[in-house]
Amino acid sequence: MTTGGPIATNDYQLIGPSEDGTVSDLLEGLGTKDGRQRLQALISEWLRIENLVVLAGSGGSVSSGGKTMDTLEKAVLQTVAGLPGAPASLSAILGARMVPPPPGGKMNRAGFEDWLSYLVNAHALGSTVGSPISGVAWHGAASPSTADLAWAVKWIGNAIFAECALTLAEATPASSGVKQILPHLAFLAKLVARDSNLGRAHLFTLNYDTLFEQALELLGIQYFDGFTGRADGRFDPSVYGLDIYYPGEVAEGRVRRFDKFLHFYKLHGSIHWRVAEGELRARHPDLAAFKGYGNLTVAEKVKKLADLSVSLPAVGILPTANKFAQTLTMPFAHLFRSLQIRLSAPQTFLLVLGYGFGDDHVTRILETALMNPSLVMLVVEPNPASPTIERIRRYKDLGKRAFVLTPTSAAFSSKAYTIATFDDFARNIMPDVQWLEDFLRLRRFEKQIQASGLGGTIDPAAA
Numbered sequence: 001m002t003t004g005g006p007i008a009t010n011d012y013q014l015i016g017p018s019e020d021g022t023v024s025d026l027l028e029g030l031g032t033k034d035g036r037q038r039l040q041a042l043i044s045e046w047l048r049i050e051n052l053v054v055l056a057g058s059g060g061s062v063s064s065g066g067k068t069m070d071t072l073e074k075a076v077l078q079t080v081a082g083l084p085g086a087p088a089s090l091s092a093i094l095g096a097r098m099v100p101p102p103p104g105g106k107m108n109r110a111g112f113e114d115w116l117s118y119l120v121n122a123h124a125l126g127s128t129v130g131s132p133i134s135g136v137a138w139h140g141a142a143s144p145s146t147a148d149l150a151w152a153v154k155w156i157g158n159a160i161f162a163e164c165a166l167t168l169a170e171a172t173p174a175s176s177g178v179k180q181i182l183p184h185l186a187f188l189a190k191l192v193a194r195d196s197n198l199g200r201a202h203l204f205t206l207n208y209d210t211l212f213e214q215a216l217e218l219l220g221i222q223y224f225d226g227f228t229g230r231a232d233g234r235f236d237p238s239v240y241g242l243d244i245y246y247p248g249e250v251a252e253g254r255v256r257r258f259d260k261f262l263h264f265y266k267l268h269g270s271i272h273w274r275v276a277e278g279e280l281r282a283r284h285p286d287l288a289a290f291k292g293y294g295n296l297t298v299a300e301k302v303k304k305l306a307d308l309s310v311s312l313p314a315v316g317i318l319p320t321a322n323k324f325a326q327t328l329t330m331p332f333a334h335l336f337r338s339l340q341i342r343l344s345a346p347q348t349f350l351l352v353l354g355y356g357f358g359d360d361h362v363t364r365i366l367e368t369a370l371m372n373p374s375l376v377m378l379v380v381e382p383n384p385a386s387p388t389i390e391r392i393r394r395y396k397d398l399g400k401r402a403f404v405l406t407p408t409s410a411a412f413s414s415k416a417y418t419i420a421t422f423d424d425f426a427r428n429i430m431p432d433v434q435w436l437e438d439f440l441r442l443r444r445f446e447k448q449i450q451a452s453g454l455g456g457t458i459d460p461a462a463a
Contacts, residue, residue, distance in 0.1 A: 010035030011411035011419050013384065014042070015392060016403030023393050026403075039405070044431050046376055049349040050198055053342045054191065055362070056205040056212070059354025059382075060422035063183060064211055065166050065294045069358065073112040074098070075294070075301075076159040082302040083155055087148040093119075093138065111358065113268070116156065123149035155305075161271045162305055164208040165290035168215060180427075184215035187426035192221055192260050193433035200243065201262040202342050204335075206355065206362065208271050210284065212264065225264040225282070226331060233282040237334045265335050267362070280331060336365065343369035350377040354422045357388055370395055370402060379404045382421045384412050405429075 012035060014026040026042075027035040058068045067075060080086065081094045097115060110118070126135045126146040135146065144152070169182060191201050205212060216223050222244055227233030244258040266273075272284045289308055296304060343350060343365065350369065357363045369375055377395075381388045384406045395402035407419035418424065 011407055011415075012036075012039060013406050013408055014039060014403055015389065015406065017401065040429060040431060043378070043429060046349045046351075046378065047194060047431070048198065049376065050347040051342065051345045052191075052194065052199065052201045052349050052351070053339075054201065054203045054351045054353065055339075055355055055366070056203065056207065056353050056422070057355030058207055059356070060183075060205075061166060061207055061209055061211055061354070063421075063423050064168065064209075066207070066209055066211070067163060067294065068356075069112055072160070072163055075163055076156060078298045079159045079162075079301045079305060080152070080155050082298055083306060084302075085151075086155075087144060087151055089142055089144040089148045090152050092142040093144065093152075096139075096142075113359070119149065119156075120153055123153050158305060158309065159301075160208065162290055162293050162301070162308070164271050165285075165287045165293065166209040166211055167287050167291055168211055168218070182215070183423040183426040184211050185219060187422070187430065188212070188215050188221055188262075189219055190426070190430040190433050192262055196257050196259055202265070202338075203262055204265045204267055204339055206268050206359065207266075208269060210270065210272055210287075213272075213284070216262075216264070219260070221260045221262065222258060223262050223264045225266070226335070227282045231283070232276075235280040235282070235331050237331065237338075240338065265338060267332070267335050267339065269332070336361070340365055340368070343375065344372055346372075346374050348372060348375045350375060352377065352379040353425060354380075356386070357391060367395070375401060377402045380420050380422070380425050381406045382412075382417050382419065382424075384409050 010027050010030050010032055012027055015023060016026060018024050018026065027038060030038060058066060058072070060066075062068065077094055077098050081091070081098070109115070122136045123146065125131055125133045127150065138144070168184065191203070194201065203212065213225075224239045224242060226235055226237055226239060228236045228239055240263055244261050245255040246258060247255065270282070272282055274281050274283070293301065293304060339362075342348070348369075350366070352366070355362070357366075366377070370377065379388060379392055379402070381404050386406070389404055389406060392402050392404040405420050405425070407415070411419050
């Protein structure tokens with residue numbers, strides 16, 4: 001018997017194994033309210049699993065001005081190709097790389113990171129002291145010298161830095177409320193608000209920007225990122241074995257864990273990493289000069305990058321897969337091994353956000369982890385037609401505990417790329433936490449004080 005009106009449809013699909021062993025939409029047939037309640041109940045339950053691992057890809061930075069890997073490659077190569085003083089021998093290499101795929105088809109070529117690996121390694125083979133190789137042969141008519149390759153490595157690194165030198169927007173918008181807060185702040189605040197008796201959250205990211213670091217510091221969340229020291233941190237993976245506790249009571253000698261804390265891993269490096277004196281260092285540069293860089297035209301980027309070249313920080317790392325010349329000094333092997341170890345632990349919840357399964361190395365680790373019988377994986381995918389959906393369906397035969405959250409086709413048609421995004425998940429799907437609301441209230445109070453002048457008197461209860 002109906003109530004006389006149409007039932008509101010749910011905007012989300014949660015595709016995964018059902019009780020009968022088939023793969024289906026666990027929210028099918030539910031209205032908006034009931035569907036959201038079931039979804040949030042499941043996610044709340046998964047967030048209480050002992051070992052919490054998050055993998056965040058480039059999709060999480062898009063709303064803050066970031067780019068996906070495809071758009072990053074296009075922007076970087078177009079800028080580098082237009083720089084004054086570009087060696088003529090590189091024109092053929094860059095031009096061949098920038099040829100678009102045929103309509104409706106794909107080109108049989110390496111991904112951007114793999115391509116950069118070849119470029120960096122070719123330079124290393126010809127320039128490393130003691131190398132028996134003076135250079136390598138290239139397809140086509142290109143014959144870049146070692147100096148030409150050095151120029152390319154330098155300026156591609158500078159262009160990547162400029163594109164990824166993102167800055168968080170204002171922390172609290174004029175309109176109050178958790179639903180409007182910046183997604184990075186909402187996500188991290190909710191991530192660390194777990195029961196203190198559960199294991200620490202482990203956040204792995206493939207991004208080169210420092211949006212997560214900026215948000216962590218703004219929220220006062222302590223984190224270990226593999227570096228020791230503040231002014232000029234040195235990579236020391238032993239810090240991942242540490243934790244933070246309050247001092248014990250004098251009489252009882254008990255200690256309590258500091259709640260706002262997580263472990264943070266940058267699998268592909270970062271714009272604030274560099275190599276100095278044979279060591280990997282980390283120092284956060286001033287990013288003010290790069291605000292709005294991503295929105296400039298190619299010609300404007302060329303001029304901006306050339307003007308800032310003198311003040312650009314030394315970029316010691318390119319996002320390359322092989323890193324032939326840097327294997328011993330770079331931390332990538334350790335970081336990827338850490339991901340494998342965390343995913344093999346008993347009682348693990350893996351949350352995947354903003355990742356399109358385009359990195360074969362990372363994807364193989366995730367697929368191997370599904371052999372862990374107590375692992376649950378949730379992939380948040382904003383495009384219901386993405387190949388990721390079919391990939392998750394096939395995972396049923398591996399771990400049988402892989403789920404994907406995606407919009408319905410109807411919801412995607414009317415609100416494309418607004419549902420089941422990183423922003424939507426952080427603000428609307430993850431359970432709210434009280435201390436985030438308190439943080440927003442405090443920030444609004446601080447702004448009122450600044451706006452009123454030092455002599456003003458404001459009641460914080462009204463903030």
